[in-house]
Each structure stands twice: as structure tokens, then as C-alpha cells.
Amino acid sequence: MKWISRKDRAREVDRAGWGRTAGAAIASFIYFFPVLVIIITAFKKHTDALAVPAKLFPDFMGWLVPERLTFTPTLENFVSVFSRSFTTGGAAQDTGFDLFFFNSIFIAGSSVLLALAIGTLAAFGFSRYPLKGNDTYLFVILTTRMLPAIVVIIPVMLMFRITGLAGTYTGIILLYTAFNLPFTIWMMKSFFDELSPDVEDAARIDGSSDRGVFFKICMPQVVAGLAATAVFGLILTWNEFLFALLLTGVDTRTVPVAMSQTIGGDIGVRWGLLAAIETLFLIPVILVTFFLQNQLLRGVTFGTVKR
């Protein structure tokens, strides 16, 4: 495959120096600031969270800023995520968040992988063996993403009740898979469309089977696409709320649903607790994105969306 590597070299990204780093750092920091405030809040006691002027600095930075802008960091909130007292003076109990975190990871992970497997096959099909009315199929697939979820809730709940899927992992995973499929198919198809058919034809002439072409020739070239699609799918699924609220049970509840218990009970918002849950909840998805980043940015041209 000599020419692929040549092409790769041709696509090597331009380099820029530390000047660009400085500019990007400033822009990124400003953009990241609202998230940073959430993370900082996770380390604050409740009475520090809303202080005016805002206490944005931990006290070990006290030599840098006036004292009234500092707070004493605490890990209390992170402990409370997993175990806290729900009533004044009551004993701390398990909040179930360890399970909710597991559920979120398991459900989002499975459905993204499943959608990738099914969706990549379909995308390859759509790209290489266009059906009659191929574009119509693709378009119909896209329309399933257009309705507000709230409208399809009643039939979905009905279906889940009758099939016994309500409150099970299978149910919510299948639903999220369907939820991810349109995007996966459209993304992956545009990757496949961009591959040069010459190599495949050459391989076929050399006696490769269809399967061989798919796994040995095409897949390695769309790894970046797979990574990008996985990240997008994960992000969309990770924070899905409505279906999770209505279709998970006590045992399969996900973090976004459980998270809102920190809001609107007897005390408005439990700022520190909400921030701590969100901070912990960010870690897995940031890690995945970080590790897939190289693939993500390897650079592949997409074709125009066709209709």
C-alpha cells in the first residue's frame, strides 16, 4: 500500500510554534472557564458556593489574591456523592451513585459499540452497494432524529411495557443504539465514500473476498472515522435524559437522571454536590476523548452530504 502512506505524508499537519500555544491557551481558558467554575465549586462548602464576591481561588493561593476571594477546599462533596445523610442528623447512607456511574458507563458504552458495529456495516452497504432509493433510505434514517423525543415516549413506553423491556439494560441499550444509528451511518458513509475505489478493485483482482476487502482494506482507512463517530455517539448518549428518566428503573438509573436530585428539593440547588457529581461524570468521557484524539485529528476528507 505504498500510495496510502504517501497520501498520509501529504496530509501532514502544518506546524506552529509557542506563539500559537499562547493564543490557543488564552482562548481555551476563557472558553473553559464556566466548566472550571463548576469544578472549583465541587471543592467548596455549601456556604462558599454562592459567596459574593465569588470565591474562585483555593486558600493555598492566598499569597496571590485577597483573602475574601479564597475558600478552603474540601473533599466532602465527593464523599457525599456516594454516601450522605438524607435527613438532618440522620446517619449517612449509600446513595447508590456507584451503581449509577456503572450504569451510565455500561449503557452508553454498549450502545455506542453496538451502534458502531451495526452502523458501520450499514454505512458500508449504503456506500458500496447502493440500493434502489438509497438516498431515500438515508434520508428516512435521518428523519428519525428530527422529532422531539417527548412525542414518541408514549408508544415507546407501551412497547417496553409489553415486551418487558422497561427498566432493563437491554431496553435502554437498544433504544440508545437506535438513537445513535442515524449519526453513525451518516458519518461512516461519508468516510467510506471518500476512500479510493482503485485499491479495493486492485485487491479484488488479487483475489480478495468482499469480506477481505472490508476488513483488510477499508476498515484500517476509516479508523479515524470510527474514533470520531464513537466520541460523538458517546457524548450524545452520555447525557441523554428523557428516555433515561422514563425507561430506567431503580437498578438501571443513569447519572444524569439521578443528578437532578441535587436540584429543587428542600433547598434549591446543592451546589457542591451537583458540581461534584458533574465533575466525576466528566472524567470518563474526557478520558475516552483524550485517548481517541489522535485518531480524531488524523485528518480525513469527508464527501459532501448527498441526497
Add this chain to the structure above:
Amino acid sequence: MNRTSKLLTTLVVAGGMGLSFSAPSYAEEITLRMAVPDWPPTRIMKKLFDENYEAKSGNSVNLEFDFIPWPDYYTRLNASLTSGEQKYNMAVSDSQWLGAFIEGGYYRKLNDLIDADPELKTILDGMHQAPLQAYGTYPYKSENIYGFPQMPDILITYARTDVLCEASEQAAFMAKYSTKLPCTPEELDQMDWTMYGNIGEFFQRKKGDMLAGEPATDDFYGIAYQAGKGYDFSSMQINGFTWQHGAGIWDETNIPNAQAEGVVNSDLAVVALDRYLSLLKYMPPVVKTGSMDIFKTDELFREGKIAMNVQWIGFAESAINPETSKVANDVAFASMPGLRKADGRIDRSSNIGGQPFVIMTWTEGQEIIEAVDFVKWWLSSDIQHQFAAAGGQSAIKAVYNDPKYVTYRPWNRTWASGLEWQRDVWHIPQFFELLVQQQEQFDLAITGKQDAKTTLGNIASFQQRLLEDAGLIQ
């Protein structure tokens, strides 16, 4: 075709695996599932249940609490009921939802059970009428019982004693208004809306102005009450004003003769709404956004930005907890202010809050027996006392009239007298449509885009049309 049929088999098997069946249950084990909002009153209930409950029948009763966060509680309960999944045997419900879910055939009428059970009847007879009617009856104030109080709730005044009782503020207030700035709970009990307004006018300090003998570290305001667009976060306060001024809301106890047009927008009702709106100018600037709901006023109070707040009792615990409140040691609790009538008496009519719990129509056989036993256990004197001691409230007269009751929490002193003034908003199935339109209109008035007369005119004509279409006005 061979390959095809293999594929089909695979598909069918894969589909079949999706089906899962619930585990068989044992005869002597009864599981009741209950949907509850996630907050202290229900958490206390679970705690008491786990520690104390033993079914009289000798069965092993397992009560599964599904704690659902408050903001999404209605969405979840509504979807669960209307989709027919019949997942819950019992639920904690807002009283306003009764009509919709009773007409839908989800909440079970309880009269037959009450008639068959003298013990339960005695308990209900010993209950204050206001919460019983608000939480249990449909149509409102009829004989049909559908629910029992889980956590009754009323609006009361929270006040900062460190600011109100401070000598220089006392003197300045006396000089300006020739009357004493209320400071003790007893003095605060005597507060009417005029006084509340005066306090609002008096405490408008910019950052750096003197406040209670020290320069204020931030802008400070005297008063607040709910004025938000969300859910019922202005209606609950405005209804009180309306009733106190002798005006009314559409009267659902008098269907089909009661009118909306001419009642909801009567001259007195306009005066009442104007009165409510007139105090907003003394409140923190967030009131202009239409998002000063019960949570925001609560936050403002606990952060020490206001001297007084009218708030549900259910929030009081967090106001005196030093971990969540900056003013924990300086809070006094008193009755909600009211309108002083010509004879000097204060009318404190107010909208009741709180939630009943209900039993679903598909709860049958041994389940219903156990559910009723649980209700009786919950409403028994001993458990109600334990609930109150942990921070809850009771609607049972013998419990709240017990001298011990006021010692549980500082705000309990307002409870017995407060209950006398409670009334409730509509319970009909169209409740949410009425509420959303009304909140929208009130929001326009609160954010200064529309006057009281136009607002109430719009509300009245909308309600008249909707209720006529529904056949509730003829």
C-alpha cells in the same frame, strides 16, 4: 434459501432474548412499589419504615421506594401512569394532580376501605379538615376520599433577627414609621402586608451602606416572596392575596354555576394583585427576570441577602442548618403576613402546599390490605410524632396540639394557627392548563409588561372559555 433461514432464526432468537420476565413472588411476601419525590419528608418516611414497620398481617411487607428527583417527578409519574405500565402501587402526589389522575382511572377511591375500617375512620376524623380536603377529596370538598397527608405544608415568614432586632435599625425604623420594627416571633406574628412593605422599603441598602451597625458587604433587601414563572411559583402567593382581599378564584366546589369571568377579574381581585405587585419593587433584582421562584428566595435568605421571606415550612430545616445557611443562628419563624381588616383582625388566608399519598386502582387483594395498614401505621400518633421530631409536619389534631409538638422545631409554633387559614387551588383535570396560562400572565405582570387589570382579564377570559368547553361552566 438455507442461509436466509439461518439468518431469520438468528433474528428471532435475538428478538426473544430481549424479553425478560419478572421473578415469581412468594405468597407471604408482599411488595408494594411507591413513587416518591426525593426530599427529606419521604426519606424520613423510608427511614421510619425500615426501622419500625411490622405488618399486622404477619406478612413480610416490602415497601420499595422509588426516589425520583423533584424537578422530574411529575413527568415521570405522569408518563408511568398514562402509559399504563402499572408500575407503582402507591405514590406521593401533588394535591392539584388529583383530578387528572382520578378521571384517568389511576387513583383509587378509598371510601369503601374507610367505611369498612373504623380505626381508619377515627384517624381521619381526628384530622384537620383543610389538609384532608385539599389532599384527599375530589371533587374538592366532596365526600369522596382519594388521599392521605404525607407531608402537609404551609407558607410562613422567615426573618433575620440579627438585622431586625439591632438597636440602630430599631430606632431608625421607629423614627421613620412611628411603630416598632417587629423582632420577636410574637411581634412578627402581628405583621400585615403594610408592615411587610414598610420593612421592604426600609431595608434597601446599597453595598457599603450601614446595615445593623456595620457597612453592608453587598446590596441588601428587606423582603421577598415567590414571583417566578415556573410551575406554581407565583400563584401560590397571589391566591393568598386574592382571598384575603375578599376576591376569589374560580370556585370548583360550585360546578357548573361558578363563573370565571367577573370573578377572577373582579375589582377586588385587581386590587389584590396590585397589592402583590406593589411589594415587588422592594425585592432583589432577580424579580425582574421572572425566575424568583421559591428556590431563589430561599437561596437569597440563606445567603443573607434579605431580611425576610415568605416560604414553605418544608424549607425551614435548611435555613437553620449552619452547613447550608449563613444566617442559621439568627432566624425567627412566624405566621405569614396577612391583610389587616377594618376591625384590626388580620386575614391570613393562604394556599396550602404539601402532598398526599394515594393508592392506585390496580392495587388489589392482599396488596390493598397491606397498603391500608401502611397508611394507618403512618398516620398513627407515635409515627406522626417521630416524623415531626425529625422535621416533618402532621395534620392530625391530637398530634400537633400536643404540647411537645412546638418543641420539635422553632417553626412549629405557627402550625396550628396557620392550618386554620389554608385553602386550595383547583383540583380539576384541566389544572395544568389553567396553571400554565395563569403563570404566564402573572409573569408578564411581575416583569412589568402588563398591568393587573389586563392580566386578570386575560386569565378570566381564558378560564371562562376553557371551562365552558369542558362543560364545567354552563
Add this chain to the structure above:
Amino acid sequence: MNTTTAAHSSAGKLLAFRWDNWRLALLATLIGVPLSAFVLPNFAAVVATCILGGLLVITSVVYSWTRHVGGLLVAPAIAVLVVMNIFPLLWSLGLSFYNYRADRQSLSFIGLRNYERLLSDPVVWERLTTTATLVVLTVAVQMVVGFLFALLFSKQFPLRRYLLILVLTPMMLSYVAVGAFFRYYYDPTFGLVSQVVNMFTDEPFVLISSTGGAIAAIVIADAWMWAPFVMLLVLAGLVSVPKHLYEAASIDRVPAWRRFWSITFPYVKGLLMLALLFRTIEAFKLFDVVFILTDGGQSTETIALYVYRQAIQFNKTSYSASLSYILLFTVIVLTNLYLYLANRRTKEG
């Protein structure tokens, strides 16, 4: 072949009972599912739906097995989509012709009455206008900000991968946290925005006190959250522009903007379109941010929030279903317009 015979033969093909006649199965599903939803009791309706859906899948597979390998590759995806997405869609399409309310048992067929009512309701048009305003603003801001960030990150520089993660984080947050914290940032008493403004004006800053302010608040929060999505897609296009093209251009002293227009832009156009498409579709469903920040106050109630009220709060199931079909229709028209424009450009280019 003239048109008459074509029509005749396709009608004949359509009605033939054969295992590979997926068109008939599709027709039967389209008609059968909404019909069975109401004629039959719930359980039977779902069974009927499963049978029809199954038939559709089987016929499609058989049809494609003999003709295209592609059909088979596509089948699993189609199956999942039919069961989980298309079936509920059709169900609610069926519902939209009835006067069904989820909290009542009564039911009667009222044909297009819901649609008539909707299209003559000024409130619906108001909500659509609000939604359109928000969609245009938020998508425009997302595209611009996303594009600028993509340009910034299109070159390799030290610490790039770490800084990139910072920019990507907003879209990984959950709406609960974003809503709560943006309410806090905008709050006149506690909020950070107000505190900053306060340093200059000495007055608390109340952003959400007018329609303009409220729209700005919503657009900022939503665009902040989703601009990274656009950035990531555009970036994938930008880094793939072959370097030699730039080298050639710099030798020829092509001005920067022309270099951008004739070299860079063609490479990112497809992705830009995809981003635009998906963000527009999502923006039409804008709900959470509005619900938390204003609850529709200050004339910011979007059509999605309106649908939520009708569907969940008022339980007007049928009415809300027809409402969403109007929405769906609008989005489909828009999407087609996009795709048409995109393809025309490609052909020109």
C-alpha cells in the same frame, strides 16, 4: 418504456404476494401500524406491529439477498431503527388523527381536525417564530465560534491536545448542570456576569429582564455548549487539506482569503454541511436550556417546550403528536433545502 406501462407494471409489482416484495410490506406497515394501534387492544397492536415490522425486514432481506449484498449489510440497522424509531413515529402519526388524551380512556377519529386547529392557532405560529429566531442565532453563533476554534487548532503546536480537550468539554456536560450553573452565572445578585459588570456600573446587572436579554442568555448557553461539536467536525476537514496545495499557493502569492476560499473551504464544506444539518435539527428541539433558564418567560417559549406542555403537562397526546408532525415537516423541508444547495454547489464546483 412509456409512463403508462411503467405505472401499470409497478402497480402489478407492488401487489404481488412474494417474499421479496418489500414495497408491499412497507405499505402494509405504514397503513397497518397506525390502524392496529386503535382498532386492536394494546397487546394485539404491538404483536401486529411486530409481525408487520418482521415482514418488512424479511421481505427486504430476501429482496436484497438475491440482488444486493448491500441490502443485507443494511438490514440490522434498518431492523433496529424500525423497531425503536419508525414504529413509535408511525404510532404517533396515527395518534395525530384522533382526539386521544393519555389520561382519558375515550377515543374518536377526528381526521385532520388537529392539524386544522394547529395551523389556525396564532400561539403555534408565535412559538414557531421564537424557535426560528433561536435556531438561526444559536446555529450561526455555533458555526462561527466552532469554525474559528477549528482554525486556531488546525496547526500542530505544543500542548495542542491538552488545550483542545478544554474546548471540547462543554458539550460533555449534562443539561442539569449547565442549566443550574448558567442560571447562577446570569443571576443579578450572586452571578459572575453581574459581579463583573458591577465593577463598572455599581448596579446589579439583570440580563434576563427583556426578550432580547433572555434570547441572548439562551443563545450563549446553548452555543457555548455545542460550538465544540462544529469545531471537531470542521477540524477533521481542515487537517486533511493536503499541504502541497498551500505550498503551491504561497509560491504563487495567492492572497490569504483566496487561498482559504479556493483551497481550504472545499475540504471542509462537506463537514460544515453535516455540522450545520445536525445542529439545526437539534436546535429545533431546543428545550432544556430554555426550560431551566426562563421556562418560556420573556417570550422565549420554543415549540419544543410547547410540545412538552401539550404532551406531558396537559396530556393532549394527539394534539401534541400532530404538532410534532408539523415540526417534522418543517425540518424535513429545511433539510432538503440544505441538501439541495449543498449538492448544487458540489456540481458547480
